[in-house]
Amino acid sequence: MNASEVPDDERLGRVFLSRVIEPGDEVAGRWVREYGVGEVVRRLREGVEPLPGVSHKRWDGLRARGMRAEPGRDLAVARNAGVRFLCPGDVEWPGQLDDLGDARPLGLWVRGRAGLRMWALRSVAVVGARACTEYGAHMAATLAAGLAELGWVVVSGGAYGVDGAAHRGALGADGATVAVLACGVDRPYPRGHTQLINRIAEQGLVIGELPPGDHPTPSRFIVRNRVIAALTRGTVVVEAAHRSGSLVTARAAQRLGRHTMGVPGPATSGLSAGVHELLRGDAVLVTDAAEVVELVGDMGELAPERRGPVLPRDLLEPGARRVLAALPGRRAAGADEVARGAQTTQDDAIARLYELRSLGYVERHGDGWKLTRQAMISVRAGRGDG
Secondary structure (H helix, E strand, O other), X not given: OOOEOOOXXXXXXXXXXXXXXXXXXXXXXXXXXXXXXXXXXXXXXXXXXXXXXXXXXXXXXXXXXXXXXXXXXXXXXHHHOOEEEEOOOEOOOOHHHHHXXXXXXXXXXXXXXXXXXXXXXXXXXXXXXXXXXHHHHHHHHHHHHHHHHOOOEXXXXXXXXXXXXXXXXXXXXXXXXXXXXXXXXXXXXXXXXXXXXXXXXXXXXXXXXXXXXXXXXXXXXXXXXXXXXXXXXXXXXXXXXXXXXXXXXXXXXXXOOOEEEEEOOOOOOHHHHHHHHHHHOOOEEOOOHHHHHHHHOOOOOOOOOOOOOXXXXXXXXXXXXXXXXXXXXXXXXOHHHHHHXXXXXXXXXXXXXXXXXXXXXXXXXXXXXXXXXXXXXXXXXXXXXX
């Protein structure tokens, strides 16, 4: 799976750096870009020439971490857990992560059999509130299931609430899903989602930047979101309060030029306030998977036209519909009056009225014609009357 032109020493160096440097550290990313992995590792190990851009205190902290790092052991632990380590340059590396510049992951730990690069090319992030409502969980699961059925990969963060509902929706549709964790991929978090994350690893992929056994912190959750945004073609937010972490994902997606979408909620719901704020900006309102795919997919993948339910009167020929619509609602009318209203001849109107009578829409009242009760209901529904 790891066919690559990446030399073993660079891979080992990146594993070392994943233990020493926090995800998303742009200063360290610049070191790697300007000096190369080998030189950054050498300086951190030997400590003789501090690298620029950090204080002495921070440099000493990084060196202390480096003294405890055992990249060979990390790789062995990962292999035993069925985890592989991807580097930029690997065949499986998703090129869109390079859009993060110096904040690009140093590498990714991947658990699962599928190829990440190919999956990421046709993926959508579905994120939102941890403490979501039943509506939020339903919308996330329904969206994810619909995306899976349309051949898209659902990416989320493995958390409680919307994330979990999205993963379950995709799995329930026998689809593909990726969980991006803020901890070691061999140690599922939250603990209550251990079974879910193990199932994702079996049916999909579990990925993260942190080495085996590493634990999550609040800052790691935040920087993890940039990977979700960069990996996918677009991000859908389902329920998010004003300070929700999922808004960080959406804004990262916007900065990266990815599509940003929101599922609206009740105007009175604080849990939808953040989504509504996005929708007032550049985000696009979506209500189902087809609308998401219309935005992120290829040309021609259009959502079906939205329309109300088909009514019996919709099946009438246009001429008959015009005659039906020309009849007054609560009284009988002569054929001449109906003909004028329908803008046709009296003979044509009479022929249409007899046709409508055979279908149960009108009845004779002396010399006039009147709508039946069934027709009155149908006409009101067609007009949208309350």
